[in-house]
Amino acid sequence: MNLNVNFCGIQFPNPTVLASGYLGVTGASLANCTSKGAGGVTSKTLLMKERTGHANPTILTFPGGVINAVGLSGEGIGNAKHEFEKYRELAPENPIIGSVGGHDIDEIVEVAQIMDEYPVDMLELNFSCPNVEGEMGKPIACDPLITAQATKAVRQVTKKPITVKLSPNVPDIGLVAKHAEANGADAITAVNTMGPGMVIDIQMRRPILTNKVGGVSGHAIKPIAVRCVWDIYRSVKIPIIATGGVINGRDALEMMMAGGSLLGIGSAIVYHDLKCFDMITDKIRAFMEEEGLNDISELVGLAHEEGFDRDKL
Amino acid sequence: MSLPLVFKVDSIRQDSPNLKTYVFKHNIRAKSGQFLMVWLPGHDEVPMSIGWQTKEEFHVGIADAGDCTHAIHENIKVGDKLGFRGPYGTSFDYKDVDHLICVGGGYGTPPMLNLAQRATELGKKVTVIQGARSADYLLYEDLFNQLGVELLVSTDDGSKGHHGYNTDVLEEHLSKIDRSENVCIYTCGPEVMMVKVAQIAEKNELKCQVSLERYMKCGFGICGQCCMDDSGIRICKDGPIISGEYALEHPEFGKYTRGQSGKVEK
Numbered sequence: 001m002n003l004n005v006n007f008c009g010i011q012f013p014n015p016t017v018l019a020s021g022y023l024g025v026t027g028a029s030l031a032n033c034t035s036k037g038a039g040g041v042t043s044k045t046l047l048m049k050e051r052t053g054h055a056n057p058t059i060l061t062f063p064g065g066v067i068n069a070v071g072l073s074g075e076g077i078g079n080a081k082h083e084f085e086k087y088r089e090l091a092p093e094n095p096i097i098g099s100v101g102g103h104d105i106d107e108i109v110e111v112a113q114i115m116d117e118y119p120v121d122m123l124e125l126n127f128s129c130p131n132v133e134g135e136m137g138k139p140i141a142c143d144p145l146i147t148a149q150a151t152k153a154v155r156q157v158t159k160k161p162i163t164v165k166l167s168p169n170v171p172d173i174g175l176v177a178k179h180a181e182a183n184g185a186d187a188i189t190a191v192n193t194m195g196p197g198m199v200i201d202i203q204m205r206r207p208i209l210t211n212k213v214g215g216v217s218g219h220a221i222k223p224i225a226v227r228c229v230w231d232i233y234r235s236v237k238i239p240i241i242a243t244g245g246v247i248n249g250r251d252a253l254e255m256m257m258a259g260g261s262l263l264g265i266g267s268a269i270v271y272h273d274l275k276c277f278d279m280i281t282d283k284i285r286a287f288m289e290e291e292g293l294n295d296i297s298e299l300v301g302l303a304h305e306e307g308f309d310r311d312k313l
Numbered sequence: 314m315s316l317p318l319v320f321k322v323d324s325i326r327q328d329s330p331n332l333k334t335y336v337f338k339h340n341i342r343a344k345s346g347q348f349l350m351v352w353l354p355g356h357d358e359v360p361m362s363i364g365w366q367t368k369e370e371f372h373v374g375i376a377d378a379g380d381c382t383h384a385i386h387e388n389i390k391v392g393d394k395l396g397f398r399g400p401y402g403t404s405f406d407y408k409d410v411d412h413l414i415c416v417g418g419g420y421g422t423p424p425m426l427n428l429a430q431r432a433t434e435l436g437k438k439v440t441v442i443q444g445a446r447s448a449d450y451l452l453y454e455d456l457f458n459q460l461g462v463e464l465l466v467s468t469d470d471g472s473k474g475h476h477g478y479n480t481d482v483l484e485e486h487l488s489k490i491d492r493s494e495n496v497c498i499y500t501c502g503p504e505v506m507m508v509k510v511a512q513i514a515e516k517n518e519l520k521c522q523v524s525l526e527r528y529m530k531c532g533f534g535i536c537g538q539c540c541m542d543d544s545g546i547r548i549c550k551d552g553p554i555i556s557g558e559y560a561l562e563h564p565e566f567g568k569y570t571r572g573q574s575g576k577v578e579k
Contacts, residue, residue, distance in 0.1 A: 021536075022535055022536070022537065023442055023535065023537035023540070023545075023547075024534070024536065024537055025536070025537040025538055025540065025571070025575040026540050026542065026545065026571070026575070027543035027545045028540060028541070028542045028544065029537045029540035029545040029547070030545070032540070032544065032545030032546065033545075035545075044537070044575070050574045050576055051574055052572075052573040052574050053573065053574070055356070055357045055358075055359040056350070056352075056357050056358035056359070056530060057350070057352055057398075058530045058531075058536075059315075059317055059530055059531040059535065059536055060316060060398075061315040061316075061533075066535075070530065070536065073538075073574050074571060074574060074575055075574050075575045075576035075577075076576070079576055086543070087541070090543065090545075175490060199316065201316070201317060201319060201354075201396065203319035203394060203396075204319055204354050204394060204396060206354045206355070208316065208317065208352070208396075210355070210356075210357070210358075221417075226460060258466075266535070267535075269534065269535045270533065270535055273534065273550075
């Protein structure tokens with residue numbers, strides 16, 4: 001049985017990939033995740049300058065999910081090289097995706113150029129953080145034409161595969177994915193957090209997050225994430241990293257059947273800690289055995305009707 | 314679920330010139346060494362250890378050491394509310410220990426009080442070695458005396474107890490202990506002090522547990538802000554209590570930490 005995923009020419013030993021924003025501040029932390037079973041990892045999004053992000057509280061769980069307003073904290077791309085080198089030293093076998101952010105297209109291109117020089121296998125363009133609207137305006141992925149422009153600009157500065165991370169907060173995510181694909185994206189990551197949302201403490205009579213609003217993830221958004229992956233699968237030919245509420249093996253299988261080739265794993269850590277990677281991979285393996293499937297790629301898009309052919313898109 | 318619980322301050326003790334202990338009437342059910350994320354709306358949320366703890370109340374000793382703790386000192390009076398998430402993290406293991414030697418430095422003393430309290434309830438022998446800059450900064454002598462533990466102190470200026478480091482007192486004390494008993498050293502305080510304590514334990518072939526602190530965001534092991542090199546362990550989830558031996562394997566132990574952005578700070 002083959003659980004190995006060839007994604008844009010990069011070999012992942014299993015379909016689980018640590019999602020951006022989770023445990024991605026240091027190279028050692030990322031490597032700790034692969035040692036516990038993650039097939040690959042995604043770094044935390046980096047911008048040009050060092051950023052402290054929003055003041056705490058920045059991350060909360062509520063019944064059904066997670067809400068966060070970390071606010072793109074990071075040491076700045078120029079300071080972060082040692083973290084990628086540390087990851088490579090500690091986890092030489094597992095791919096790493098470098099997450100790229102910026103206030104505008106010029107900054108994103110600048111960060112991508114530097115990331116391109118680092119030991120990363122792929123670049124993920126974070127066009128969809130909903131927690132910094134006050135500072136940066138609407139996320140790029142909320143507009144298909146700006147997504148096109150930004151993808152095209154980054155395509156010109158790197159030969160490494162690019163995946164564009166999309167927002168679920170749009171009327172037609174398939175259209176946004178098409179614009180990314182047409183301008184050089186090799187893959188789509190879907191979806192970023194929903195919202196923003198808000199949680200109020202009734203005793204304090206205040207929103208709990210210091211930023212007041214934050215992006216919502218976890219099981220609460222899974223049906224929306226599954227539908228987004230489904231729509232993207234039917235709109236573009238490039239492969240998808242499906243993320244948003246994949247907590248257990250059943251969720252993972254659902255996402256793959258919608259069209260995900262890889263699975264972005266984040267909130268699952270809240271519920272199952274770092275053993276979530278092995279739990280998900282084990283469940284996929286057991287399901288494939290039961291169903292008589294030999295290669296994990298057979299699961300991808302299985303929920304679409306017979307005769308549906310992406311190659312004819 | 315990690316939404317905060319909100320409690321009103323029942324009373325406040327001024328325990329040193331810059332440390333106030335806030336008392337809350339609630340059974341927090343924390344294991345010794347675990348921590349809370351303390352929320353001051355509109356300012357910040359910071360990890361804090363738990364001091365004295367009974368079924369009726371718990372104490373949080375807060376030093377005026379940063380923007381948020383300063384704001385708490387300035388603004389929070391008896392009857393005001395603070396939010397708490399947790400308790401989080403690993404705890405001290407003392408189940409099979411006969412003699413606990415608790416080494417607290419500066420603001421690291423509150424969890425040593427909590428541990429001494431739990432251990433004396435089980436009838437175990439406890440020695441507390443507390444270091445501070447001067448006599449005014451020594452914490453909770455009344456509560457340690459109430460527990461009936463052996464209390465040894467040191468001050469940097471010699472105003473009380475040994476004139477010098479608490480690690481000197483520890484070394485001196487270890488030469489006198491009964492090695493036929495199961496002895497374990499516990500420590501919380503400045504990291505350079507804990508490195509020294511862990512090394513002393515290693516030299517004396519004694520077990521040791523240290524309480525670490527790093528900048529934290531989530532508190533429950535998902536954000537990756539508090540991870541240590543090179544194991545990548547999360548201090549909020551795999552810590553804050555780890556063995557001294559394991560701590561010494563980490564190149565950053567006693568050397569550097571990371572700040573709010575994630576950048577290394579020496």
